[in-house]
Amino acid sequence: MPYPHYAGGMAQIRIALAQIDTCVGDLEGNAEKTLEYAHRAARQHAQVVVFPEMTLTGYPIEDLALRRTFRKAAWDKANWLATELEADGLGDVYVVVGTVGTDHASDKPRNRLVVLHNGVVWAGYDKHFLPNYGVFDEFRIFSPGDHSTIVEVDGVRLGFAICEDIWQDGGPVAELAGRGIDVLVTMNGSPYEEGKTHTRFDLAVRRAKEVSAPVVYVNQVGGQDDLVFDGGSFTVDADGTLLQRSPMFVEDLGLFDFDTDAEHQTAGVIAAAPDKDEEVYTACVLGLKDYMRKNHFSGVCLGLSGGIDSALVAAMAADACGGSNVWGISMPSMYSSDGSKDDAADLAANIGAHYDIQPIEPLFVAYQNQLHLEGVAAENLQARIRGVIVMAYSNSKGVLALATGNKSELACGYSTIYGDAVGGYAPIKDLLKTRVWELARWRNEACAHGMGVGGLHIVGNESGQHGKPAPDDTIIPVNSITKAPSAELRPGQKDSDSLPEYALLDQVLAEYIEHAHGRADLLADGFDEKTVDTVMRLVDRAEWKRRQYPLGPKVTALAFGRDRRLPVTSAFRE
């Protein structure tokens, strides 16, 4: 072994928390990164290195798990990694990685943890609780494991659990508590949600008390399709004390030294927690950045209206890939105000983006010569002409088209299908409008104060990618933030003509969409009847519109469309 062990007592071990960003299907790349982090951990004298859930395959792999060729390749890769670790002199290290296994009785896949040691795949544990709610579909794909696993390392008993196993009572954790362990090691693929850091911590504290031992919580980091994993791995002591915490949104190698003789374990590095706005902004940027990287996009294009939504998306894009890789397209109509055009141009200049002006009036006139549309149909026509232009840029420049819709307008259907809704990725589709304003203000502050954002280069800051910050050091023109929102599809149009004011609307949306509050609940929440009925009608209708395409009859036995669920981002090729 090239790197000496941590010089502890007989029952002292160093555990490394390898918080890495994997890519679904990229067995090669994930294994290489695992090897690299195992080396780093060994150089730090760790005897045990723990990686996130399904390290080698990436997570979540959805129906890719059902492909036998993929499972075979994953199995081969785990063996290759064990051999490679041994050949590199790391055979003594216990490398705990996640992968996909097969339940040979049922031929169904398993969500599996394996311990690589002495050149072989040495011990295994299969996830017991398979979440099948919210964004999770695991019971659909995997068969559950049925026994707990303990591995003894230098006299220290390590018990294992995978993600959901610690969110449910009973099962493997209860079993481990009964068997007695020194440390509970968990590997996780826990997607980011606002406020989830506290939930996870409280949960780990509860499990630490249950097993009377410290809990090591290693989480994945990075974007995968529409999920963002925030990392933030940590260790809590048996009594619930936070011992160590990795930063959010970046790869990291955390360390935890465990001593069986100590009543309380020694604390290590505790990374600072970002503030609320920084956290969400960074999550959005990381989601976009990883989506682009994992799908081999180097640039983006988007419509710049001068409004707040496209401005925020453009700023996020510049932070994700650099302003020089952003194509901003101003597409003024006969109803666009001069202010809007100026704001769009200023924003583009501030982030150093390419900026083109493509007036839509000549195109609108050409269509209207044939179609003679009126009312909403004519408004939608303008939005769809813009959609065609954005897609033309995407096709001709080979860049990713970004949709700029926010959650409030998408929820209410205040958006045109095949119009402003076009795009391969929608960076702010999960942000309510009031949140969009908050983040825009925060982003301007971050620029003005030269703040870093979790591992990101902030455009307009001291990074090499910046454009020409506006004289007052704002990135997003103040006017875009303060003016009344308008789709500018007819003279004098305001969002508030069709929707309740956003401050109220967003509150109702949160209750209706999140808590599945029904009509009676919403009235009991104190919202007035007119608002409740308006919002419910809009949301239900928008949900119907959003989901209808690509609806069509399923008439053959061929699995396709609704019954085949592969990850969008996947590097796996047979």
Place this chain on the structure above:
Amino acid sequence: MPYPHYAGGMAQIRIALAQIDTCVGDLEGNAEKTLEYAHRAARQHAQVVVFPEMTLTGYPIEDLALRRTFRKAAWDKANWLATELEADGLGDVYVVVGTVGTDHASDKPRNRLVVLHNGVVWAGYDKHFLPNYGVFDEFRIFSPGDHSTIVEVDGVRLGFAICEDIWQDGGPVAELAGRGIDVLVTMNGSPYEEGKTHTRFDLAVRRAKEVSAPVVYVNQVGGQDDLVFDGGSFTVDADGTLLQRSPMFVEDLGLFDFDTDAEHQTAGVIAAAPDKDEEVYTACVLGLKDYMRKNHFSGVCLGLSGGIDSALVAAMAADACGGSNVWGISMPSMYSSDGSKDDAADLAANIGAHYDIQPIEPLFVAYQNQLHLEGVAAENLQARIRGVIVMAYSNSKGVLALATGNKSELACGYSTIYGDAVGGYAPIKDLLKTRVWELARWRNEACAHGMGVGGLHIVGNESGQHGKPAPDDTIIPVNSITKAPSAELRPGQKDSDSLPEYALLDQVLAEYIEHAHGRADLLADGFDEKTVDTVMRLVDRAEWKRRQYPLGPKVTALAFGRDRRLPVTSAFRE
């Protein structure tokens, strides 16, 4: 009781199989229809009437089940129905309906069967096996039942099972076999697939032998979102003899007379089975027809290119809603052949559709003055201009836009997103191209021979909706069927420039998509390496493109988008 019982012996009962078309969320309408069929059954002297799975709520209800207000309303509706039956003098009849229940321990929904009798909700059974594969997501939504139920009617012991319960070994059927029953009554929501009739029958035979009793299999009929339920309810005797069969694709009331004293039960009406092409064609038309009805559309619009895909879709649409409710739009480009334009016009005339010509060249020129696109970007532009026009018709006339893509081209990505792929419903998206040709030929034959199609009015036949059939009595111009497929987006373009010949392509697609055959399997199937690699590359890339929109980061705890799954068609309003 207004209608006398069937005059059998003490252990003779008549069971009615009420094969009805429900609508998700339409508690009112579903209950009214149930009442109507209960009356019809009683008039036929039935003591027991069995309805399809989740009769009152419609099926599948997806996350609608999670709304407490909906569960409460469903429960109230079941009670209302029991009271109503009693008030109408049908209290003596055992009315077996499906609905959603609540597991009070976990507060999770249950997929429930209830027996309405003497004015009350009298007995219940909860589905045990919850399918969570293919198109099914039930384990995600429901909690499983844990005990079997037997109801004794006039001395006859009826055991119950719901759909998947008979597809799995063990569970309630095994339990009922142990307890001893006279008839196994099953309510089903089993979606149509080519060839599934035989699978269901074989399965029922197996279960009949397991419980040593006849099996009554009542299936739902009608379209719901992208599923089509084909009905085809039936009864098999304990020895596997087919005793009775309802027709496919129409509502029906089947009857089965059971006599405990008889060694073999008496056979009833056995509906003829449609041929293979009629079956699939009818499934597609019923899917579209019900989608329109349940979503309150009275007409459709679609692009008519003169090609086979749009011709078949137009014929299906005319059969679903009458030719006079179909808007066909010819959108020739500079590359469209005269033959294509003529074929489109002939087709429209044959089905009696509205027919407009909207040349796209002036629009293409207007865009190109600004954008100067080349290659595929310029081809996509033409398709997207057509998409904008189709959506303009949809918006201005309030009709449903139909996408005309077939499964082969969608699978291979030979289609333009936001272009020819626009539409709220895609009637042939699950038909391979070779199947499209077969059905077009079949449809012309059906017209020529004046054949009826499972309850449909065939346009061009003797129905009142027909247009002006072509002199040779074909509906779909022969030229549309026989010419080489082309997108006509550049001079001389043929599908075969980009894709393998459809006869070969479709075989590879079937293996790759259906059987998840990997590369090695496909080579072992005898396909050549070049074809296999081409098809796999196209399919994987197209799948990626198809799934990417509306991708975006999930950053808040609010359930929305990926983690909220409501049915598209739902009549439920709080």
